[in-house]
Amino acid sequence: MITLTPVAGDKLKELIANEAEPGSGLRVKVVPGGCSGFEYAMTFDTPGDGDEVVEQHGVRVIIDRMSVPYLLGSEFDYEEGFQGAGFRINNPNSTGSCGCGKSFTA
Numbered sequence: 001m002i003t004l005t006p007v008a009g010d011k012l013k014e015l016i017a018n019e020a021e022p023g024s025g026l027r028v029k030v031v032p033g034g035c036s037g038f039e040y041a042m043t044f045d046t047p048g049d050g051d052e053v054v055e056q057h058g059v060r061v062i063i064d065r066m067s068v069p070y071l072l073g074s075e076f077d078y079e080e081g082f083q084g085a086g087f088r089i090n091n092p093n094s095t096g097s098c099g100c101g102k103s104f105t106a
Contacts (some may be wrong), residue, residue: 009057025060
């Protein structure tokens with residue numbers, strides 16, 4: 001369904017250990033918004049009824065039923081570079097994005 005890179009997995013384990021409740025994972029949602037129509041929302045959470053859960057590199061990624069079609073085949077990565085650090089979603093379902101890269105079209 002989705003792929004979590006080892007670098008993203010390591011960073012998420014670190015963040016979950018420092019900032020989340022025990023047993024939490026990364027919840028990724030696609031929500032309406034942004035200048036291109038959709039944007040990603042991420043938070044630490046525990047799975048609920050109807051959620052898809054993917055476990056990779058010791059991290060649970062939780063996706064609600066409505067977001068699954070938008071995220072199929074996506075790769076979650078973490079990058080540190082000259083212009084900052086952050087998580088990046090490489091989404092093959094995106095047909096376009098805004099200039100800032102915060103929202104996408106599907």
